[in-house]
Amino acid sequence: MEIIDFHCDALLKLQQGQGERSFANDSRLDTNKERLQAGKVKVQCFAIFIEPNVPFDQKFQMALKQVDYYYKEILQKNKEMKHLSSWEDFDTLQAGEIGTMLTLEGVDAIGDDLTKLHILRQLGVLSVGLTWNHANLAADGALEPRGAGLTTFGKEVVRFLNQHGMLTDVSHLCEKAFWDVMEEAHYPFASHSNAKAICNHPRNVTDDQARALFQSGGTVHVVYHPPFINENKTEATISDLIAHIDHFCALGGVSHVGLGSDFDGISTYVTHLEHAGKSQNLINELLKYYSEEQVRGFASTNFLHRRPTIRSVHTQRKPG
Numbered sequence: 001m002e003i004i005d006f007h008c009d010a011l012l013k014l015q016q017g018q019g020e021r022s023f024a025n026d027s028r029l030d031t032n033k034e035r036l037q038a039g040k041v042k043v044q045c046f047a048i049f050i051e052p053n054v055p056f057d058q059k060f061q062m063a064l065k066q067v068d069y070y071y072k073e074i075l076q077k078n079k080e081m082k083h084l085s086s087w088e089d090f091d092t093l094q095a096g097e098i099g100t101m102l103t104l105e106g107v108d109a110i111g112d113d114l115t116k117l118h119i120l121r122q123l124g125v126l127s128v129g130l131t132w133n134h135a136n137l138a139a140d141g142a143l144e145p146r147g148a149g150l151t152t153f154g155k156e157v158v159r160f161l162n163q164h165g166m167l168t169d170v171s172h173l174c175e176k177a178f179w180d181v182m183e184e185a186h187y188p189f190a191s192h193s194n195a196k197a198i199c200n201h202p203r204n205v206t207d208d209q210a211r212a213l214f215q216s217g218g219t220v221h222v223v224y225h226p227p228f229i230n231e232n233k234t235e236a237t238i239s240d241l242i243a244h245i246d247h248f249c250a251l252g253g254v255s256h257v258g259l260g261s262d263f264d265g266i267s268t269y270v271t272h273l274e275h276a277g278k279s280q281n282l283i284n285e286l287l288k289y290y291s292e293e294q295v296r297g298f299a300s301t302n303f304l305h306r307r308p309t310i311r312s313v314h315t316q317r318k319p320g
Helices: 010-017 033-038 056-076 087-092 114-123 152-163 175-184 207-215 238-250 276-286 292-304
Strands: 003-005 041-048 081-083 098-105 125-129 167-169 220-222 257-259
Touching: 003 257, 003 276, 003 292, 010 041, 010 056, 033 041, 033 098, 033 276, 041 056, 041 276, 056 081, 056 098, 056 114, 098 114, 114 125, 114 152, 152 167, 152 175, 175 207, 207 220, 220 238, 238 257, 238 276, 257 292, 276 292
Parallel strands: 003 041, 041 098, 081 098, 098 125, 125 167, 220 257
Antiparallel strands: none
């Protein structure tokens, strides 16, 4: 069964390898072409992520370097990989092709300059998360003690995303910023988050947040990182991960759940789900409990049916 995986950090690993890591088959990459083929991943999203220790005046240059690796190492050297520059492109993939899409994990790279965001959009970015774990000029992240909401600039970013039909990713936001986004964003979703009711981690979403995303037409893509699956543990099974899908379905999200592995951004793994090549292990386990149509939804069609091109605009305010 074909899969859309909405989050991996392979671009950072390619950049760190400085040209010495082949996307085709380097085993140091959780996500490489051979593993995507083996795991039947039909679309892989690649995050542009700038590490916090990069000097402020070098962040945008570093983002462009990752985009350069994307085009040179992933697309140019692997004819099966096809760049998706619009939501309509998802429908053009042929047999044997793997779609690739750029996302931005935190707007730190653009400073306070929307022109830089426009450049990244022109280069193919279709989804933007405002923060990583800490604060920037747009909002506070999930691990920022202050827990403040969107700044004026953050609201400008969300309006830019609305205008250009781009997704606003809430996965790394603190709760106050999340609700601010839900009042502004036309296309909110969570690229890689689990249920806080199952695992009380700041990176996961509460039941109210999940319901708000579902009601807005958005999707929540479960993440394969054990600390986000089992509280205070570094190990997890596929059954443990499925418990989060079960919970979201119980909240009314059976047609709003997707997958967002976080491969190449994690150092501990779900047993039997250690890299993209093992993705069908999750699918096969899900088929024991859900119908084929429902599992296909989790794997790909829930998102395809809720792309910005066909999704109604509906903002959500915090309950109460």
